[in-house]
Amino acid sequence: MARRIDPKVGERVKELLATGLTRREIARQVGISKGTVRAMATGQWFKRPAKRPAKRRVEFKPPSGPLVWCSRCRANVQKPCVACGARRWKAGQNQK
């Protein structure tokens, strides 16, 4: 998560940049990272949206399609087989 920086700091950095101070010096004076000063100097920082878009939820897609014989669990299921998928996922978790 990006650190929130007071917009006033952005203004201060702008002022200092205008005076010709080095980015390193500005970073030290304002108390932010050089990377942030660089982002501000190149205008990237100011373009950043104030709010991050809400995280997209991963939608659960139920299996669809014709019923087929699952060779793993020997059930008549729709592919992909949810039961086998869960088992594979569990097996992967156990390996960690």
Ligand SMILES: [Zn+2]
């Ligand atoms: Zn299965």
